[in-house]
Amino acid sequence: MENLTGKFAFVTGSTDGVGRMVASQLARAGAEVVVHGRDADRGRQVVAEIEADGGQARFIAADLSDTGQVRALAQSVLQRTQRLDLLVNNAGIGSGGPDGKRQTNAAGQELRFAVNYLAGFVLTSELLPMLKASAPARIVNVSSAGQQEIDFGDVMLTRGYSGGRAYMQSKLAQILFTFDLAQRLQGTGVTVNCLHPASYMATTMVREAGVTPWSTVEQGAQAILNLATSPTLEGRSGLYFDGLRESRANAQAYDPAARAKLRALSLDLAGMSAKPD
Numbered sequence: 001m002e003n004l005t006g007k008f009a010f011v012t013g014s015t016d017g018v019g020r021m022v023a024s025q026l027a028r029a030g031a032e033v034v035v036h037g038r039d040a041d042r043g044r045q046v047v048a049e050i051e052a053d054g055g056q057a058r059f060i061a062a063d064l065s066d067t068g069q070v071r072a073l074a075q076s077v078l079q080r081t082q083r084l085d086l087l088v089n090n091a092g093i094g095s096g097g098p099d100g101k102r103q104t105n106a107a108g109q110e111l112r113f114a115v116n117y118l119a120g121f122v123l124t125s126e127l128l129p130m131l132k133a134s135a136p137a138r139i140v141n142v143s144s145a146g147q148q149e150i151d152f153g154d155v156m157l158t159r160g161y162s163g164g165r166a167y168m169q170s171k172l173a174q175i176l177f178t179f180d181l182a183q184r185l186q187g188t189g190v191t192v193n194c195l196h197p198a199s200y201m202a203t204t205m206v207r208e209a210g211v212t213p214w215s216t217v218e219q220g221a222q223a224i225l226n227l228a229t230s231p232t233l234e235g236r237s238g239l240y241f242d243g244l245r246e247s248r249a250n251a252q253a254y255d256p257a258a259r260a261k262l263r264a265l266s267l268d269l270a271g272m273s274a275k276p277d
């Protein structure tokens, strides 16, 4: 990997799974890293491991199901640094297995939509001024090959719920957001891309779904780090990758009307006026 000395990176969901490995490898390459998750003990452990390896990191706890905590997280990041070169929106929850029941956050929003998509939308929006001021800077949204069309008539999935559907809808929402934001960031020096890291990596999410892993965490981390740091992607934005290969996402992601609808809905749900751009 490139030497990242002097760079500042923020990886959500880096107390576990692929995010943890990405944070460690960014720190090993010289970046100062913000580690994030809900579990403070695990957060401190990841920071200690990075420091023992000669890197620099700090931990910030926040539950992304709560928009207030998402905003506070962004403020904490802004207070701790003068620059932000890389934001990786990686935190997420899986399908919850075949018997998963519909869950909501305190605001009544369907939980996977709120955590996997809306939190990243709000966080990115709050951090955009610093990313722009640090340009060239990159945003990487960790999505999935599991994608399902957003049903704008019932985004909160009050009918016909399944955990798989909720997960896949939230993952496609991240891709629509990526493509929409890439257009809005043209000329700013901030790029935004998204990816399916690898299929069924050996992580907590996959174990909890009762699936036997197919891929290693290393494979997924390599794919994320490719979008995050590869010189070959300098200036390239609005892309979807399947692992290390540029690929096509679900057709809805290429529909400008659907993207505009999602943007308007997200602004409304987050109580925002006209961000992010």
Ligand SMILES: NC(=O)c1ccc[n+]([C@@H]2O[C@H](COP(=O)([O-])OP(=O)(O)OC[C@H]3O[C@@H](n4cnc5c(N)ncnc54)[C@H](OP(=O)(O)O)[C@@H]3O)[C@@H](O)[C@H]2O)c1
Pocket (backbone or CB within 6 Å): 012, 013, 014, 015, 016, 017, 018, 019, 036, 037, 038, 039, 040, 042, 062, 063, 064, 065, 089, 090, 091, 092, 093, 115, 142, 143, 144, 145, 196, 197, 198, 199, 200, 201, 202, 203, 204, 205, 206
């Ligand atoms: N695993 C796969 O095969 C696979 C395939 C395709 C895409 N992905 C995507 O890759 C990303 C990482 O997945 P993973 O498999 O590495 O998952 P994981 O091992 O379960 O780790 C998830 C991370 O997200 C954090 N997180 C979960 N809910 C949160 C919440 N409400 N607020 C704040 N942080 C939260 C967890 O931290 P705490 O527990 O400390 O809160 C943890 O650090 C996800 O976006 C996932 O959709 C994974």
